Amino acid sequence: MRLDTLTWTAPEPAPLDLAVTAELRRLIDGKAKPPGALGRLEALAVQLGAIQGRPDPRADRAVVLLFAGDHGLTEDGVSSYPREITAAMVRLILDGRASVSALARAAGAEVRVIDVGVASDLAPHLALQIAKVRAGTRNAAREPAMSAEECARALSCGADVARAAVEAGAEVIAIGEMGIGNTAAASLLLHRLGPAPLDDCIGAGAGHDAEGLARKRRVLAAAAARSDAEEPFEVLRQFGGLEIAAMAGAALGAAAAQRPVVVDGFISTAAVLVAARLQPRVLDACIFAHASAERGHRIMLERLGAEPLLDLGLRLGEGTGAVLALPILKAAAAMVREVASLAEVLGPA
Known part of the structure; x- marks a missing residue:
C-alpha cells in the first residue's frame, strides 16, 4: 500500500492468524490449572502464537x-x-x-x-x-x-x-x-x-x-x-x-x-x-x-x-x-509448550 505518494512505502503488517488464536485458547484452557488462572500470561501466549502463526510460540532467540x-x-x-x-x-x-x-x-x-x-x-x-x-x-x-x-x-x-x-x-x-x-x-x-x-x-x-x-x-x-x-x-x-x-x-x-x-x-x-x-x-x-x-x-x-x-x-x-x-x-511461550494438560493429569475416564 502506498502511504505517501512522494516518499515511502510502509511494509504491510502480517494479519494475526485467527485459527492459531482459537487453537491456543483451547490448548491453554485445557492445561492443568483453572481457566484464566495465569491471567495476562495466557493472553500474551495467545498473542505470541497469533503473531508468529504457530500454536507453539517461541521467544528464546x-x-x-x-x-x-x-x-x-x-x-x-x-x-x-x-x-x-x-x-x-x-x-x-x-x-x-x-x-x-x-x-x-x-x-x-x-x-x-x-x-x-x-x-x-x-x-x-x-x-x-x-x-x-x-x-x-x-x-x-x-x-x-x-x-x-x-x-x-x-x-x-x-x-x-x-x-x-x-x-x-x-x-x-x-x-x-x-x-x-x-x-x-x-x-x-x-x-x-x-x-x-x-x-x-x-x-x-x-x-x-x-x-x-x-x-x-x-x-x-x-x-x-x-x-x-x-x-x-x-x-x-x-x-x-x-x-x-x-x-x-x-x-x-x-x-x-x-x-x-x-x-x-x-x-x-x-x-x-x-x-x-x-x-x-x-x-x-x-x-x-x-x-x-x-x-x-x-x-x-x-x-x-x-x-x-x-x-x-x-x-x-x-x-x-x-x-x-x-x-x-519466554515464560508465556514455555507455558504453552511445557505445562501438562488436564487430561494428562486426570488420566483415562
Whole structure:
C-alpha cells in the first residue's frame, strides 16, 4: 500500500492468524490449572502464537535492535547532557558495560547497535552496523529535522535491519535507542500525532532541573509553531529523529515478518506511534514492555490502547525496559509448550 505518494512505502503488517488464536485458547484452557488462572500470561501466549502463526510460540532467540542518532535540537539546550554523550554511550554498550548490556546478558538476549545518525564516527565493532543517514538531525526548532529522502532512508533502514534479524533466526525483536535529546523529539511527535497538549508531553528527560525544563518547553513550543504538519510521515520528517524513524521502520518490518515487537519506553513508543499512524495493524504485533516514568508516556500508551507489562519507574531508555520484559515472553511461550494438560493429569475416564 502506498502511504505517501512522494516518499515511502510502509511494509504491510502480517494479519494475526485467527485459527492459531482459537487453537491456543483451547490448548491453554485445557492445561492443568483453572481457566484464566495465569491471567495476562495466557493472553500474551495467545498473542505470541497469533503473531508468529504457530500454536507453539517461541521467544528464546530475542534480538535487541538499538538504533542510535543525534538531534539538532540539542543546540538549543533541550537536554542536560551534550550530544557527545550519544557516541560515548554507544561505545559503552558495545563494550558490554552499559545498563542494557547487563540486563540483556541476564535475559539471554543479543544487543545490536545500528548507527543511523550519530554525529561522530564510531570504530568498527562486530555488534555495530553503520547505516548513517546523516550526522544527526537538523535543529527542528528552526527547520525540518530531516529531508523527505533522509526520513525515508531511516525508515527503510529499520525495516531492513528487522527483516535481516528475522532471517538470521530472531524469534522476538525488541527495539531501543540511544540519542541525546530524543525525549524532546518524542514529545513533539506525541503532541502532533497523539494528539495531546504540548505541555502534557514534555518531561524532565535525562534529568532537567526547573530552569532546564522551562528552556526545553520554550524550544519545543518554537518547534511546534514552526510547522503545522499533521500527516505522519511529514510529522516525523519535521520533528523526529533518525533513530526514531528507524525504530518505526523496524516495528513495521518485524510485524510484516510475523515477529513480535517488544517496545521499550517513551522514545520507542513514539516510534510505534508513528508506525501505527502509517499502518494501524502494526499494533497487533507490538508488546509494550513497561510504563515509563517520563511524563507523556502514559498519554502515549493510552492513545495507542496499550497496556504495558511492567511498571518499575524506569526512565533510562537504551531498550532496558524491553529487555526486562523478555523473560515474561519466554515464560508465556514455555507455558504453552511445557505445562501438562488436564487430561494428562486426570488420566483415562
